[in-house]
Amino acid sequence: MTAALLTDKYELTMLSAALRDGTAARRTTFEVFARRLPEGRRYGVVAGTGRFLEALTEFVFDDGALDSLSSFLDAATLDYLRGFRFSGDIDGYAEGELYFPGSPVLSVTGTFAECVVLETLALSIFNHDTAIASAAARMVSASAGRPLIEMGSRRTHEQAAVASARAAYIAGFAGTSNLEACRRYGVPALGTSAHAFTMLHTGADGPDEKAAFRAQVDALGVGTTLLVDTYDVIVGAANAIAVAGTGLGAVRIDSGDLGVLARQVRAQLDELGATGTQIVVSGDLDEYSIAALRADPVDTYGVGTSVVTGSGAPTASMVYKLVEVDGLPVQKRSSHKESHGGRKAATRLSRPTGTITEEVIHPVGEPVESAEPARLLTVPLVRGGRLLATPDLTAARERVVAGLHSLPWEGLALSRGEPAIPTRQVTARRR
Amino acid sequence: MTAALLTDKYELTMLSAALRDGTAARRTTFEVFARRLPEGRRYGVVAGTGRFLEALTEFVFDDGALDSLSSFLDAATLDYLRGFRFSGDIDGYAEGELYFPGSPVLSVTGTFAECVVLETLALSIFNHDTAIASAAARMVSASAGRPLIEMGSRRTHEQAAVASARAAYIAGFAGTSNLEACRRYGVPALGTSAHAFTMLHTGADGPDEKAAFRAQVDALGVGTTLLVDTYDVIVGAANAIAVAGTGLGAVRIDSGDLGVLARQVRAQLDELGATGTQIVVSGDLDEYSIAALRADPVDTYGVGTSVVTGSGAPTASMVYKLVEVDGLPVQKRSSHKESHGGRKAATRLSRPTGTITEEVIHPVGEPVESAEPARLLTVPLVRGGRLLATPDLTAARERVVAGLHSLPWEGLALSRGEPAIPTRQVTARRR
Numbered sequence: 043m044t045a046a047l048l049t050d051k052y053e054l055t056m057l058s059a060a061l062r063d064g065t066a067a068r069r070t071t072f073e074v075f076a077r078r079l080p081e082g083r084r085y086g087v088v089a090g091t092g093r094f095l096e097a098l099t100e101f102v103f104d105d106g107a108l109d110s111l112s113s114f115l116d117a118a119t120l121d122y123l124r125g126f127r128f129s130g131d132i133d134g135y136a137e138g139e140l141y142f143p144g145s146p147v148l149s150v151t152g153t154f155a156e157c158v159v160l161e162t163l164a165l166s167i168f169n170h171d172t173a174i175a176s177a178a179a180r181m182v183s184a185s186a187g188r189p190l191i192e193m194g195s196r197r198t199h200e201q202a203a204v205a206s207a208r209a210a211y212i213a214g215f216a217g218t219s220n221l222e223a224c225r226r227y228g229v230p231a232l233g234t235s236a237h238a239f240t241m242l243h244t245g246a247d248g249p250d251e252k253a254a255f256r257a258q259v260d261a262l263g264v265g266t267t268l269l270v271d272t273y274d275v276i277v278g279a280a281n282a283i284a285v286a287g288t289g290l291g292a293v294r295i296d297s298g299d300l301g302v303l304a305r306q307v308r309a310q311l312d313e314l315g316a317t318g319t320q321i322v323v324s325g326d327l328d329e330y331s332i333a334a335l336r337a338d339p340v341d342t343y344g345v346g347t348s349v350v351t352g353s354g355a356p357t358a359s360m361v362y363k364l365v366e367v368d369g370l371p372v373q374k375r376s377s378h379k380e381s382h383g384g385r386k387a388a389t390r391l392s393r394p395t396g397t398i399t400e401e402v403i404h405p406v407g408e409p410v411e412s413a414e415p416a417r418l419l420t421v422p423l424v425r426g427g428r429l430l431a432t433p434d435l436t437a438a439r440e441r442v443v444a445g446l447h448s449l450p451w452e453g454l455a456l457s458r459g460e461p462a463i464p465t466r467q468v469t470a471r472r473r
Numbered sequence: 474m475t476a477a478l479l480t481d482k483y484e485l486t487m488l489s490a491a492l493r494d495g496t497a498a499r500r501t502t503f504e505v506f507a508r509r510l511p512e513g514r515r516y517g518v519v520a521g522t523g524r525f526l527e528a529l530t531e532f533v534f535d536d537g538a539l540d541s542l543s544s545f546l547d548a549a550t551l552d553y554l555r556g557f558r559f560s561g562d563i564d565g566y567a568e569g570e571l572y573f574p575g576s577p578v579l580s581v582t583g584t585f586a587e588c589v590v591l592e593t594l595a596l597s598i599f600n601h602d603t604a605i606a607s608a609a610a611r612m613v614s615a616s617a618g619r620p621l622i623e624m625g626s627r628r629t630h631e632q633a634a635v636a637s638a639r640a641a642y643i644a645g646f647a648g649t650s651n652l653e654a655c656r657r658y659g660v661p662a663l664g665t666s667a668h669a670f671t672m673l674h675t676g677a678d679g680p681d682e683k684a685a686f687r688a689q690v691d692a693l694g695v696g697t698t699l700l701v702d703t704y705d706v707i708v709g710a711a712n713a714i715a716v717a718g719t720g721l722g723a724v725r726i727d728s729g730d731l732g733v734l735a736r737q738v739r740a741q742l743d744e745l746g747a748t749g750t751q752i753v754v755s756g757d758l759d760e761y762s763i764a765a766l767r768a769d770p771v772d773t774y775g776v777g778t779s780v781v782t783g784s785g786a787p788t789a790s791m792v793y794k795l796v797e798v799d800g801l802p803v804q805k806r807s808s809h810k811e812s813h814g815g816r817k818a819a820t821r822l823s824r825p826t827g828t829i830t831e832e833v834i835h836p837v838g839e840p841v842e843s844a845e846p847a848r849l850l851t852v853p854l855v856r857g858g859r860l861l862a863t864p865d866l867t868a869a870r871e872r873v874v875a876g877l878h879s880l881p882w883e884g885l886a887l888s889r890g891e892p893a894i895p896t897r898q899v900t901a902r903r904r
Contacts, residue, residue: 048631050624050650051664059692063684065673072669097631110656116692154673161667165627166634193481196596197788200479200528202630203597219481225541233482236592238503238795241803242496242585253494261490261547272805351787357628357778364669372672374703
């Protein structure tokens with residue numbers, strides 16, 4: 043399937059006008075950045091880079107696409123699109139890096155024609171995936187090392203669900219319920235069972251929870267996770283051990299006061315000798331309720347709605363702005379939407395301990411002079427239209443771990459606050 | 474592409490267990506409904522029905538899908554899935570109907586096996602599309618008859634963008650910026666231009682806004698919409714008319730105090746003789762800011778982030794619950810998650826004037842007795858696996874118009890409140 047129509051109409055009408063007056067061939071750089079973090083957030087996590095680079099290879103206009111455009115585009119524009127392949131350069135933050143207001147997470151350089159048509163696709167992917175990864179990272183840090191399972195597919199668009207699973211995994215989730223994310227990206231697929239399965243085992247004599255548990259254990263083995271809250275949690279947990287024995291993998295609690303129930307069920311399981319049986323909790327969890335369960339005997343969190351909707355910030359508000367034309371910086375001047383012209387890179391400064399102190403955004407090729415440890419964040423991703431590396435989820439996960447570790451302590455606070463480190467814009471030296 | 478892996482793993486492990494113990498063949502009904510509307514909302518708009526019915530025809534397990542499942546499913550389950558085709562019955566609200574807490578918007582009847590595997594796909598589609606349509610309908614009623622353009626593709630997942638354009642169109646938007654929504658669903662594609670196009674026209678002497686406008690008018694004609702706020706709105710509007718003449722289609726203002734600027738630009742355009750040139754405004758609009766602009770000379774609203782993110786409610790919180798097994802109602806009993814057992818339909822009561830008064834949810838085949846006008850909302854959608862009708866966006870749009878018209882006046886208020894009409898659950902007569 044072509045990705046080329048996942049695009050706003052005006053990109054192609056602008057292209058048409060630019061082809062006609064000759065400006066389409068001008069050498070441009072567009073930059074993807076967020077003017078601010080979602081309200082009260084202290085950091086964000088870049089995600090979508092790998093998906094965008096993959097989509098770039100599918101950004102071709104096939105006959106069907108061209109047909110659908112022929113009603114409003116002239117022949118010259120259709121001809122241009124027929125042979126379209128992005129042939130420019132792309133630089134940016136590696137997937138999984140933290141970002142802050144103004145961070146140039148992606149920089150696309152090429153002719154105006156080949157850069158302008160990528161605007162919507164780039165923003166759709168970065169705004170979605172970054173929103174999910176940024177929320178997910180807060181949940182990961184709130185869980186203090188306990189594993190999290192992403193199970194929010196049902197609360198978001200069916201394809202956004204696949205991307206959400208991937209983004210949450212980058213941020214440190216252990217896996218997902220989503221099977222397509224497993225197939226497409228290798229995210230570990232995990233699962234338990236639903237209340238419907240327990241309720242299915244209802245006969246003329248009423249509900250038979252044990253029959254449901256027996257069927258699940260027969261099919262999946264005692265290592266499975268039994269859902270114990272369909273009728274009564276304590277009876278359910280007793281039934282679970284009665285059926286599966288003390289070797290049962292886990293029980294899941296999906297409703298009620300999860301902390302209270304986890305403590306009750308833990309005591310009950312221990313008393314029954316099922317000391318190794320774990321407790322999975324789920325049910326409208328977000329970073330705050332995850333943190334609130336830290337003192338309770340919870341082994342794994344299942345998180346749905348809040349992670350796939352970005353926990354209050356469903357989009358990262360990134361923009362795609364023209365910053366350079368034929369080597370000259372450009373910027374718009376309308377109110378409240380300041381952009382900084384010129385092609386830029388970013389360097390992050392830190393203390394010798396590794397704690398980060400500042401994000402410096404500076405012209406490409408003018409490295410930051412600093413006595414402190416400094417790391418250039420901007421890396422080459424595409425040269426002459428060719429991807430320089432295959433997207434690597436494992437490396438992205440490691441970057442998130444390192445990034446969270448590098449934050450000053452207040453940067454990990456869940457409460458609303460300022461960005462964890464300041465951003466400094468360095469303007470170009472006079473040339 | 475198969476839709477079959479847009480599914481949670483547990484559906485297939487439950488299937489496996491149910492095939493093994495024979496319960497997979499039990500006749501079941503699952504119901505899609507929302508326990509509540511998003512906080513403070515007075516009504517919701519059902520959307521996704523057409524997309525779900527289309528996805529149902531793609532819900533087949535091809536070899537690639539089966540391969541990816543073979544690591545955790547037994548041979549009998551894989552065999553079952555190899556031949557899978559939903560062969561049951563589906564009833565529900567027609568797309569575009571209003572809904573309220575508890576409304577059974579979809580009812581899926583068949584064997585447990587064929588119903589359970591549809592859970593995630595059904596919920597993903599309904600939760601997403603309904604959230605967007607419900608937010609969009611509030612914007613439509615706030616706009617008091619002025620057209621709205623959906624232009625939020627860049628602020629949501631690239632495929633969610635296509636579905637969002639469709640849902641907003643159902644709710645009454647005039648069109649979308651999204652080209653794939655135009656191709657796939659026939660939603661009218663609309664567009665203006667971006668600041669980048671104006672800024673592209675920068676030379677050694679600095680910005681040349683008129684050159685940009687000239688290029689656009691040359692390519693698209695004077696009926697086009699020129700974006701006038703890249704540098705200075707008043708200068709921009711003057712440049713627009715200087716280039717295009719007084720026959721210019723429209724100008725767009727994308728920043729600043731939109732009401733103030735619209736009044737200034739309207740006066741300026743009228744003074745220049747461009748009395749027919751319209752004003753399009755955009756820039757972080759939502760239902761409240763749209764309503765606030767009612768007194769200002771705005772002709773068209775461009776809406777992005779708020780519509781594609783559901784304006785604070787990005788998911789409709791619908792659930793897919795087992796309500797009947799082999800003719801017997803079932804329900805779970807855990808705290809705070811009351812479900813009502815039995816296969817249900819819904820009837821909406823109204824005054825003779827057409828203003829609706831109550832949503833009655835009742836057992837299928839037990840019609841509501843009412844002296845007031847009553848309309849059965851539940852219609853057959855699928856029989857024996859066969860779609861009864863092709864999804865029809867025009868009909869869905871007409872249903873939204875009629876639905877909004879039928880609300881009591883307080884139901885259209887943008888402020889937070891209770892659902893516009895109460896929902897009443899009627900339990901089955903003793904049989």
